[in-house]
Amino acid sequence: MIDGAGAIPLEHVIWFAITLFLIGVVGILIRRNVIFILLSLELMMNAAAVVFIAAGAFHDQADGQVMFMFILALAAAEVAVALGLVVQLSRRFKTLDIDAVSEMTG
Amino acid sequence: MVYWLFLVSCGIAIFAALMAITRLNASHALIYLVITLLALAVVFFLLGAPFAAALQIVIYAGAIVVLFLFVVMMLNLGRRSVERERQWLLPGIWVIPSILAGGLFIVLGIALIGAENQAMIEGEMIGPRRVGAAMIGPYVLGVELAGILLLAGLVGAYHLGRRYLDERRER
Numbered sequence: 001m002i003d004g005a006g007a008i009p010l011e012h013v014i015w016f017a018i019t020l021f022l023i024g025v026v027g028i029l030i031r032r033n034v035i036f037i038l039l040s041l042e043l044m045m046n047a048a049a050v051v052f053i054a055a056g057a058f059h060d061q062a063d064g065q066v067m068f069m070f071i072l073a074l075a076a077a078e079v080a081v082a083l084g085l086v087v088q089l090s091r092r093f094k095t096l097d098i099d100a101v102s103e104m105t106g
Numbered sequence: 107m108v109y110w111l112f113l114v115s116c117g118i119a120i121f122a123a124l125m126a127i128t129r130l131n132a133s134h135a136l137i138y139l140v141i142t143l144l145a146l147a148v149v150f151f152l153l154g155a156p157f158a159a160a161l162q163i164v165i166y167a168g169a170i171v172v173l174f175l176f177v178v179m180m181l182n183l184g185r186r187s188v189e190r191e192r193q194w195l196l197p198g199i200w201v202i203p204s205i206l207a208g209g210l211f212i213v214l215g216i217a218l219i220g221a222e223n224q225a226m227i228e229g230e231m232i233g234p235r236r237v238g239a240a241m242i243g244p245y246v247l248g249v250e251l252a253g254i255l256l257l258a259g260l261v262g263a264y265h266l267g268r269r270y271l272d273e274r275r276e277r
Contacts, residue, residue: 007108007109007226007227007228007229008108008109008112008152008153008226008227008229009224009225009226009227010225010226010227011218011221011224011225012112012113012116013112013149013153013227014218015215015218016116016119016120016149018211018214018215019120019211020119020120020123020142022207022208022210022211023120023123023124023127023207024123024127025203025206025207025210026127026200026203026204026207027126027127029202029203029206030127030195030199030200030203031127031194031195032194033132033191033194035132035135035174035177035178036127036132036135038174039126039127039135039136039139039174040127042139042166042170043123043126043127043139043142046142046143046146046166049146049158050146050149050150053150053153053155053158054153054227056155056232057153057154057155057227057228057229057230057232058225058227060230060232061232062232062236062237062239062240063240063245064155065155065157065158065232065237065240066237066240066241066245066248068150068155068158068161069161069237069241069249069252070248070252072161072165072166073252073255073256074252074255075166075170076165076169076170076256076259077255077256077258077259077260078259079170079173079174080173080259080260080262080263081259081262081263081266083173083174083177083263084262084263084265084266084267085266086177086181087177087180087181087266087267088266090181096181096183096187097194
């Protein structure tokens, strides 16, 4: 570990996480391809992970990293199921357009 | 020194994230996502979480993104899909989402600036030993639940993939 010659302000980490999260939000809103939407979801989850780790480091507790493990497990399970759905979407509708499956309008 | 490294990796992460959501080719976007994740691993390391940084590289960049790449290659998206992406990604489509996101950014920023709190992260290293002790100590129920979630994900992914294989065999 590099010794703490200069500490990192907590606020700046949170600014960074907000920016990353909002990039993910914009990505979800502008793309129609399912793969890009999943990619943006990964970005948003990583932004949450940054805040958890920063909070854990600030309070000098391991809890932040434990939450990171849970985010990792969640992301792995989510990606496995979502990519199965992507394969099904591609086989049945011959497209990756998310609007192709908007049949369940109330 | 640590602060400058943090700023540089933040810049790389944000730039690569912006590139990732605007690419037309899915594989290029995934490579940019890998760069974002590696930059985030550096940030985790600088925040004093070496175990999280290692897991970020091994599991996120090494397993999850590879899974994405496998699917992209299996679907065999060619030049046609790039053309279609260009049609879907209309020039002005990003304006309204960006304004909404900017509004959210300003609101959160006001909340942050209003805090007036010069909290510093010293970057004390929290090693795998302490994380492991916490995971089998107070968080043991959460770990069990994560195991159940992973099992559910496994069964779901198998189910979705298996039906695809059956259909293919019938053809």
